[in-house]
Amino acid sequence: MNKSPAIKILAAIIIVCIIGSCRQHTRHVEPAFYYWKSQFQLSGFERLRLDSLQVSTLYVKLFDVVWDELAQRASPVAKLVVRDTGFLKNINIIPTVFITNEVFYKLDSTAIRVLARNVTSLIKKYQQLYRLTTFKEVQMDCDWTTTTRRKYFYFLEEIKREYSEPELSATIRLHQVKYTGSAGIPPVQKGLLMCYNMGTLQQSDAVNSIISVKEFQQYAGAIDTYPLPLDIGLPLFDWYVLFRDNKYAGLFMSIKPSLLSRFRQTDKNLFEVIEDTLVDGRRLKVGDRLRYENSNIETVQAVASLLNKKLKASRLRVVLYHCDSVTLSKYPSHELESIYRSMQHY
C-alpha cells in the first residue's frame, strides 16, 4: 500500500525539526574575573594572565559594608586604593560592594535608605576620583537569609532608585536558587550565580565545601527555571578547614609546606595535628584535624559542563574568583581557558 505523499512530507518535516533541535548552538562567553583585594595593583603575571585569557571584564570590590558594633552603624571598610589607574581605564569595570548579612539584621528602613544613598555616593566618587568611564553595571554581594530578605531587597530597590543608569546585579548563591520560596528573587536585572561554597563548611565529614559535583547536582535542577538572567561565578581558591573535637574551629588560607609536613596525613585531604603547633599565631592542639579544600580543575570543569546544559542564554559572562598571582599560578593558562571554552556551545 502506498503511503500518501502528505504523510511522507510530514515525516520529513518532523525529522528535520528533530535534527534541527539537536544542533549545537554557539554561545558568546565573556571571560571575567573578580578582583577582591583592597589595593588595586596588578602584577606583571596577573596582567599577562588576564591578557592571555582575553578577560574584558573585571568585577572590582570597591569596599565592604559591615556593622560597627561600637558606633552602632553600618560602615564601609577595606576601601579600595587604586595604584594602577591606567589598567582600570582600559577594561570594563563592574564595581562590587560586599555587605554582611548582619548589617540587615540591625538596620531599619530609614537607615537602609541612608545606607543605599551612601553606597551609591561612594561608588560615584570612585568613578570621579579615578576618572573612569560610566559604569554599565554595579553589583551588590550579600548572602541574605529569609530573615533579612525583605530589608536587603528594599536596599536593592533603593540602590536602583538612587543610581538608575547602570544595570544592577546581585550575587546569588545556589541555595537561593533552589529555595526561591524562602529566599525570594532579588529585585535586580540580573544575577551572578556563585557556584562555590556549595557544601557545608562546618560539617566535619564534608569532603569539599568549595566545589563538588555531587553537591552541585543537588541544586542544579532549579537553575534553568530561575527567573533572572544569570552570569556564572566559579572558584579558583583553596583553604584549610580546622576542626577541634569534631567542631568547626576556623580557616587557614594557606599553611606552609614545612609546617604541614609535621602533621599526620590521614587521608587524601585530611591532616591530623600530632603535636601542639603554632600556625599564623594560632595554636593548633594535638588531635585537631585539618581538611584541605581546593578548586580542582577537573571539578570546576565538570561543574561548568553541568551548568552549560542548564543555561540557554546566547551570551554568558563567566567570572572566576579570583585574580591573584598565587591563585593563578596554580593553574596553567590552558586549564583556565578550558573553563571558558566549555561553555561556548550548548
Add this chain to the structure above:
Amino acid sequence: MSWKVFTAVCSIISAALISVPQNIIGCGGGIDPYDYYISFFNQYAASQIRYRPFFYTNELFLFDYNEPVNTQETLVKEWVSFTGNTVPEKDVRAFIMKFPAKDIHTLYYHIERKTPPTLPDSISRNGMSQFFLKKKDLEALGYILYAKKVEPHVLPTDEWEPVTRDSITMDKLIKNGLQLYKAAKTDLFRLKYGYQIVRLAHYNNHYQDAIRYYDELVAGNPEKSILQPMSLALKAGALFRLKQHKESAYLFSKAFHMSPVKIVSNYYGFNWAVVKEADRASYLSLCGNDREKAEMLSLFALQTPEPDLNTLKSIYRLWPSADIFSTLVVREINKYEEDYLTPRMSKEYEDQLNGIYYYYYYYYTPAERDSLLHIRQEPLRDFVNFLQHIATEKKVKDPALMYLAAAHGAYMLKDFATARSLLTKAGQMSLSPRLKDQWMLTNLLVTISQQEVIDAAFEANILPSIKWLYEKASEGTRRTSEGVLLHESNSEPAQWYRFYRNLMMDVLAKRYEAQGDRVKTLLAMGSSESLGIAGYKSAISYLRNSFDSPQAEKLYDFLSGKQFTPYEAFLVANNTIKLADVQEFVGTAYLREYHYDKAVSWLQQLPQQRIIEKNPFIDLWFDREERLPGDTVTTTQLAYALEMKKLHELAKTDKANAAQHLYKIALGLYNVTYYGYAWNLVEYFRSGSDGYFVPPNATPFQREYYTAATAESYFKKALEASADPEFKAKCLFMMARCSQKQVAKPRYGDYADYDTYEKLTDRYYFDFMNNKYYSLLKSQYGQTAFYKEALTRCSYLRDFVGK
C-alpha cells in the same frame, strides 16, 4: 511503608535541611572570648591599662582593639605644653583640630601683615588665637597651616569618601615641607615638619624616600614628642612594604615601647613584619642592647598563646625592670587558669562546670584532660618558683605582684602551704588597691580549699570576704529598661562579677554538693546567678532536676522558717531562688512521685495555679508533645492531682468499672512522660533531642519520665481487670508503646568509633521493632475491630507485626 525506608527518607530530608546555610548560621551561640575558662586572677592586676589590648584571651587576636591612648588628645596636650600651659585644652583642641584653614590663614596674615582680623567671634575669642596674637609666633602658625594642607592626603576625612592619594600634590607638599624644615628655627618644628614629610612620602608609596627622610630629618632630633615614635612607625611601615621584615619588626618594637600612643597599630606592624616566628634569633640580632632585646622578646611573648616561661626568663635576665613584665606575668597566670585550673576543676567535679559554658566549647575527654594536667603541672611549678625567686630579688617593678602571682600559681597546684606562705610575704609589702583585692581573693580561695568541711563556723569566718566579693561584683553593673543586668565583657567590673560567680558556682556549690548539702548547693548556685545577665538559670534547673519531694519540703521549711545564720541570710537575700519557686516545685515533686494527697495539699496553697493548655487524659494513637490544633482543653497541676487521686479511689471502690479507671490512670501517667501530651505538668522544659534513653545518674523521676514503666504497669492492670477483647487490645497496644520506650537507643557521642555505634543502632532498631507485645496483639487480638483500625491508623504497626 518500611520503617527503615521511612527513617532513611527522614534522614535525607534532615540532612538536606541541615545543609541549607541559614540553618547553620542560626544554630548555636558563640564562645565568649572573655569568659571561656575558670578565672580568679584579675587581668587588670598589674594596673598597666596601656597594655589592656594585650591582656590574655586565646579567642581573639587582641583583648581590646581600641587604642588605649587617644593620639589626638596626646598631641593636644603637647600643644598645651607649648603654650606654657596658658591655654586650656578645649581651646587648643578646637584650634588645632576644628578651625578651618582659611580662618587660621586670616589670623596668620593679620599677624604678619596687620590685615584686618575678620574672624568669627568663636575663633577670635579662642585662647589659642589669643596666644598667637600675643606671641606673634608665625613659625607655629605656619606649621599648623602646613599640617592642615597635609591632612586630607594622609587621613580619611569621612568614612563615606574614597581613599585618595593625589601623588602630584603630595610631592609638592613634600617639597614645600622640606623648605619649611630648612627654615625652621627650633628642634620642635624641625621634628614636626620631618614627621609630616615622612608621612607624606609613606602614604604616597614612596617608601625609600620615607625611610631616607626619617633618617635625615627625624632620627637625630632630640625633641621629646609622640611624633618621634609615630615617625619611627612610619619608617617601620615603609620597610615592611619593601619586604625588609626584620628591620621593620625591630623598629615597630622600638616604637611600641617608646610610647603608649598607637600601641595597637605598632603591635599589628610587628606582628605582620614577623614572617618567621621560629627565627627569633635573626630578628633579635638587630637589637642594639639588652633592653631592646628584652623589648622585642616581650612582643614575641604577647604573640604566644602557650605558657612561655623561657621567654619571661630571658626578658628578666636582659632587663628585669621591663615595664611590660608585670602584664606578661598576669598573662601567664591566666594561661594556666585556662590550661590547668579549669581542667583540674572539671576533673574534680566530673565536668560539671556550670558557671561558664566551658563544657560545651572545650570538652576534653578524661584522657585528654589528664594529659593536659600532666603536661602543664611541672611548667606551672617552675613558673611559681621563678616568680618566687624574682620577687625576692626585687629587681622587677612590682615584686608584690610576683609574690601574689606565685601564690595564685601555688593555689592552682593545690600547694596550699606554699600559697599561704607567699600570700604572707605579699601581704607584708605595700600593695596597690588592685593587688590588695587580688590578695583577698586568692586568700579566700586558699582558705576555702584548705578547709576540710564547710560548716557554720567556717561560713561565719568567710562571710566578710564573700560580702566584699559580692560588692566588688556588683560595682559597675548596669540595668536595662527590662531590669536585666549587663556587663561589658572585657571590663574590670565584669571580671569581678565572674569571680563571684565562679567562686559560688564552681567552688562553693561543688563543695556543698560533695558534702551532701543540697540546700547550700542550691543557694550558692542561686547567689552566683543573682548578679548575672538573663539566660540559662542553673540554680532553678538544679532544684527542678535534682530535688525530690522530701528535699524540696526541707528546703521550703528552711527558707520559710527564716532561722538563718548571717551567712545564710546573705545567700538567701542575694539569690535567684525565691520561696515561691520552691513552693511551686514541692507540688510538682509530689506529682512526679505519684503522691497525689501531698501534691494536692501543697498545690492548694499556691496563690495562683499555673494553667497547662493540655488534656492529661487524652487518648491518642500517636505520641504528641505540642498542643493539637483546635484543642481548647486546659488543666492545672491541682486539677490533675485531684483527678488522679479520685481515679485511684474509684479503681478500688468501683470494681465494675475498675478497668476503665485503671486505663484512665495509665493515660494520666503516660501523658506526663517525655512522650506524653501533658509532659509540662511535671517538667519545665522538654528538649527534642532527648528520649528513648535514660540519662546517666537519672533520678527515679527521670527514669520513669523516660521509660513510662509505671504507665505500662497500669495499662497491664487495666487489661487484666477487663474481659472485653477490644479494650484488652487497646491496653496491649498502649503497653507496647510504653515498652518500646524502655529499649535504650545508642547515642553517637558514647562510642569511640562510628562502626560500633552503627552496629548497635542496627541492633536497637531490631529490638525496637520486635516488641513482645505486638506479636501478642496480633495473635490474641488480631480479630478485634481495634486491631484492624490500629493497622490503618498506625502504619508502623503493620511493620512491627509483619516482622
